[in-house]
Amino acid sequence: MAKLTKLEPLSNLSLVDKVEIRLTEYFKENNLKIGDQIPKELEFAEALGVSRTVIREALLRLRTIGMIESKKRKGMVLSQPDIIQNFEKVLESNLLGDKTLKDIFELRLILEMGMADLLFARKTEKDIEELSRIVSHEDDNGLDSTIFSLEYEVAFHGKLYQISNNSTLQRFQDLLLPVFQYVHDHMLPDASKFRYSGGKFISHRDLLNELIEGTPESFRVAMRQHLEPHFERVLTSFKS
Template sequence: MNDMTPSDPPRARRRPSLVDAACEHIRASIRDGEHWPGSQLPTEAVYVESLGVSRTVVREAVARLAAEGLVEARQGKGVFVSETARYQAFQVTREELENLDDVIQLLELRLGVETEMAGLAAERRSEVDLMDMRRQLRILGQSDVGMDRSVTADVTFHRAIAKASGNIYYGKLIEFLGVRLVPPRSVYLRQSDAYMDDAYRAVIGQEHEAILDAIAARDAERAHAAARTHMSESLKRHREIKRLAKK
């Protein structure tokens, strides 16, 4: 999970550490087929020599890759590439969301996903699904709701749409992205007073209502359009925050 709390200040993109670099070197060698699943990795001493780093750096890099399930240490034998390395799951780590650009890229990914998801939700939704969506919009419409709860309600609204789509993989993807997007979005939105007022809430409310109305009407084409409009506008807002932050 993303353990970045909403109180954390946004940070400039950090330079990769020596451990990061060592991890990527080993990860790339596995990805590119230099070391196949089940094969033994070079010794610690070889990496110290070839990468020009300390043994501590190599050990930390291997420990991180082991935590990812990419490699495994066998006592008395060495470190081996995991048999399941080729099937490693898609990941977005906390370190990859330390910059507003990263948040924007994830929102770009969601644009296409949300559009198709809303269309399916319009075709398959139940009355319970609609109740769930309306519940989150009521929270978003309350003027005394804080930023953290507002962003969470926003994500939960989209999670309800994913559920209504009837496709469990949409649900898993939205859950995955939501867990990672909520904290950093809360941080960046809080930096801009323009995104905390009633006018902002009203705009967001209208965009969400348009999606809900289309889904309730079982109008897939209109749901597509409403979801695309909402995600496109969300991207514009975050790009504007980025522009203002540079001043």
């Protein structure tokens, strides 16, 4: 048989798909901004020559990603999509594959390593005080500082994200906490008896001191050592 050029279907888009595209085009064409009122369902239906059902389904998709909000009798308005919100349901669904979860775990390490410059540029006296409080509590409880304690881990690192003053980043981190925990518990080799290179362990207090007296560079070095067991596990068990 002769070799044929691949014949693609004329259009594998459903009616709702097309309407959805058309609607977003419409918003752009008319340069509509957040808070702007948009026509009602029946007007869209008539204008596009489709049933209200199809319009509703297309609009519902946009509502699902937070692009529009609707209230009874008031109609619909464009709204600021919440990037993080969509993440939430997806994560809660427990349907993410292991590869994706690993990717996200790595992402956290990347973020903590890359945050340093923002931290130094934006730290305040109050921030330092609060971090000190957290670290003190940790010490008071007389825990062997090499032991992983989730509570203080979350408190300390969470505060760092807060200092970054990047609310998108912060919310992202909040959301990812369960993922970290899951990956930590289930998918990586046990690191409870990890030997730090050179035997030197960098505690939260050490990190705090770096944040007070050090530089972004020195802080990164310290953070890298603090995260050493996590990096070790990621970089060895994920040969791809």
